[in-house]
Every structure is written in structure tokens, then in C-alpha cells.
Amino acid sequence: xxxxxxxxxxxxxxARSMCWHCQSELAGEYFCxxxxxxxPVSKDMDYFTCLGxxxxxxxxxxxxxxxxxxxxxxxxxxxxxxxxxxxxxxxLANAATLNTAYRTLKDPIQRAEYLLxxxxxxxxxxxxxxxxxxxxxxxxxxxxxxxxxxxxxxxEQGRQLLAxxxxxxxxxxxxxxxxxxxxxxxxxxxxxxxxxxQADEQSRRERDRLLKRMREILSNRTYIKNIVNDLVESIx
Amino acid sequence: MAYxxxxxxxxxxxxxxxxxxxxxxxxxxxxVGAPECGDVMKxxxxxxxxxIVDAKFKTFGCxxxxxxxxxxxxxxxxxxxxxxxxxxxxxIVQELNLPPVKxxxxxxxxxxxxxxxxxxxxxxAAKTSSGSSQ
Numbered sequence: 001x002x003x004x005x006x007x008x009x010x011x012x013x014x015a016r017s018m019c020w021h022c023q024s025e026l027a028g029e030y031f032c033x034x035x036x037x038x039x040p041v042s043k044d045m046d047y048f049t050c051l052g053x054x055x056x057x058x059x060x061x062x063x064x065x066x067x068x069x070x071x072x073x074x075x076x077x078x079x080x081x082x083x084x085x086x087x088x089x090x091x092l093a094n095a096a097t098l099n100t101a102y103r104t105l106k107d108p109i110q111r112a113e114y115l116l117x118x119x120x121x122x123x124x125x126x127x128x129x130x131x132x133x134x135x136x137x138x139x140x141x142x143x144x145x146x147x148x149x150x151x152x153x154x155x156e157q158g159r160q161l162l163a164x165x166x167x168x169x170x171x172x173x174x175x176x177x178x179x180x181x182x183x184x185x186x187x188x189x190x191x192x193x194x195x196x197x198q199a200d201e202q203s204r205r206e207r208d209r210l211l212k213r214m215r216e217i218l219s220n221r222t223y224i225k226n227i228v229n230d231l232v233e234s235i236x
Numbered sequence: 237m238a239y240x241x242x243x244x245x246x247x248x249x250x251x252x253x254x255x256x257x258x259x260x261x262x263x264x265x266x267x268v269g270a271p272e273c274g275d276v277m278k279x280x281x282x283x284x285x286x287x288i289v290d291a292k293f294k295t296f297g298c299x300x301x302x303x304x305x306x307x308x309x310x311x312x313x314x315x316x317x318x319x320x321x322x323x324x325x326x327x328i329v330q331e332l333n334l335p336p337v338k339x340x341x342x343x344x345x346x347x348x349x350x351x352x353x354x355x356x357x358x359x360x361a362a363k364t365s366s367g368s369s370q
Contacts, residue, residue, distance in 0.1 A: 135267050135276045139294045219271030226274035227296065 040090045046118055047101035057187035068102040112214055120211055128216045138227050141168055145234055169231045176224050179217050186214050239299055240333035246303035251310050254292045256280045264356025266348040275301045279348035281312055283356055288312050300338040304328050304345035323349055
């Protein structure tokens with residue numbers, strides 16, 4: 001026995017690393033090595049770990065899919081028909097967590113959002129200044145859209161407004177694509193930084209810069225996406 | 237989810253929609269956005285002798301966001317700057333009976349008020365300092 005003072009966080013960790021059924025210490029991920037009972041996914045386990053992937057932003061879709069299928073099979077309800085209620089409940093909950101993890105990591109945007117949450121705690125803790133120019137543009141565009149909706153589309157003015165809105169829509173969609181391309185470039189930079197694994201001052205600053213820029217891109221992308229959706233709805 | 241009657245009223249008859257010129261005398265502009273949902277809110281106050289004499293807003297977003305900013309401009313009119321600083325998002329939630337999923341709209345409105353007040357104070361301070369240096 002070690003003589004460390006009891007700490008609550010340590011107790012929690014202990015409780016989680018014990019099999020709920022036979023109380024033996026757990027080494028494996030999802031199944032107890034001794035009694036082979038299925039184990040609940042720890043609440044602390046992030047989606048990357050859950051799917052057996054390193055915490056990187058560039059993900060090979062085929063590896064992601066293979067890992068997901070392999071794990072999903074292990075928790076498939078069919079295999080638990082003759083098992084206890086507890087095991088059925090655990091396997092079902094695990095399958096649900098896996099599904100969410102897969103959906104989140106499959107989509108690059110959701111994956112980036114998720115990583116930002118993991119790395120920076122709540123999204124709001126990464127401070128970015130609101131893009132005032134973009135906001136002005138969106139509000140102005142909305143006025144044009146309102147004017148178009150209120151008027152007659154076949155009138156001369158209606159046709160002019162429509163042409164302007166179509167032009168704006170194309171330019172916004174281009175910007176959205178540019179933002180997504182930049183985001184993918186940052187994925188690469190982030191992964192390189194992680195692979196280097198250095199903890200010096202320069203790496204820390206670089207990490208903060210990347211997180212902040214990714215946060216900005218994701219926010220701006222949402223703003224643009226919203227107004228584009230509105231445009232598409234009104235002008236087709 | 238159903239909107240409350242008050243939200244629908246503000247949405248259908250928004251009060252004080254529009255904007256002032258940014259550089260107009262006594263105008264403070266607050267421009268805020270919610271990155272989670274993509275809502276954008278612009279709220280402006282016009283101040284004379286430490287009192288808000290007029291307020292306007294423009295909001296791109298859901299009904300609750302529009303109602304929250306519309307209500308905020310109604311409340312701001314006639315208030316002193318100190319009183320305006322006291323407006324809390326929870327007051328807006330209560331008045332509009334916003335459901336939990338729409339509380340962030342009221343937060344956005346409070347942020348917009350704070351940003352507009354800060355912008356006005358920044359401009360006023362810049363004006364006094366340039367005035368005293370003459």
C-alpha cells in the first residue's frame with residue numbers, strides 16, 4: 001500500500017479502472033480480461049481514443065471506418081441477447097457512444113470543433129474578436145434580401161436585386177470554400193506540431209495561434225453558411 | 237417548440253429596427269455574433285447628456301434573437317448609461333419567456349448592449365482627450 005493521502009480524483013480513477021462485475025483491475029479497453037464482461041466506455045475517454053486513433057486532425061477515412069466497424073461489431077445487440085440486463089445496457093450505451101464518435105470524427109468540420117473543445121475546454125475560452133466587416137456585410141445583404149422579397153421579382157428593380165444577390169451568393173460560397181481549404185492546411189500544421197511533441201514556449205505560442213485561427217475560421221464559416229442558406233432559400 | 241406571444245409580437249412588429257450612422261454624434265455601436273448558431277446582432281444607442289435618447293437594432297438570426305434585441309432597444313430608451321449597464325440577459329429571458337435552448341439569444345442581446353455602451357464610452361473618452369489637448 002502506498003502512503004499517499006487519499007484524493008477524490010484518484011478514487012474516481014480507481015473506480016473506473018475496476019471491472020463492474022468481478023472487481024478485478026482492468027487492463028483492456030472494453031472487456032474485462034478475467035470475466036470477459038463488457039465494460040462501459042469511460043466518460044473521460046475522448047472520441048479519438050474511443051475509435052483507436054491518435055488525436056490528429058488529418059484522418060484516413062478508411063482507417064476510421066474500419067476501426068468503427070470493428071468496435072461496433074463488438075457491441076452489437078445481437079451478441080447480447082442472452083446476456084444479463086446490465087451487459088445489454090452497457091453494450092447499447094457503448095454502441096451509441098461509438099456512433100456519436102464516428103459521426104463527429106467523420107466530418108472534418110465537426111472533428112475540428114470537437115478538437116477545439118478538447119484542447120481549449122469550452123469554445124468560448126478561445127478569445128476571438130468578432131469579424132465586424134463580415135457582420136456589416138451580412139446585415140446589409142439581409143436588407144437587400146428583404147427588399148427583394150418585398151418587391152415583385154419580375155419588375156426591373158426585382159431583376160436587378162436578384163442579380164446582385166446571385167453575385168453575392170457566389171462570392172460568399174467562394175469565401176466559404178477558401179476558409180475550408182485554409183482549415184485543412186491548418187489541420188496539417190496542427191498534426192505536425194503534435195508529432196513534434198515539444199513543450200517549449202514557441203510550440204505553445206504556435207499551438208495557441210492555430211487553435212485561435214481554427215476557431216475564427218469555424219465561426220466565420222457558420223456566419224457565412226447561415227446567410228448563404230437564407231439566400232438559397234429565397235433566390236434558389 | 238412554440239414561441240411565446242411576446243416573442244411573436246416582437247418578431248412580427250420589431251421595434252426600432254434600423255441603424256444610425258456609425259460616426260454620428262453620440263452614437264455607440266455594438267456588433268456581436270454567436271459562432272455556435274451564426275446569429276449576428278447590431279445594436280446602436282444614441283446618447284445625449286448621459287441618457288440614451290434613441291436605440292436601433294438589426295439582427296440576422298432566429299425569432300428569439302430578433303425579439304431579444306427588439307426588446308433591448310425598447311428598454312434602453314430613456315435609461316441613463318448606468319441604468320443600461322444593469323440590464324441582464326435573465327431580465328430578457330423572463331420578459332420573453334424564452335425556453336432554455338434560446339437563452340443564448342438573450343445573452344447575445346446583453347453582449348450587444350455592453351458592446352454599444354463600451355463603444356460610446358470609448359468614443360466619448362477620445363473626444364474629451366482630443367478636446368482638452370486643443
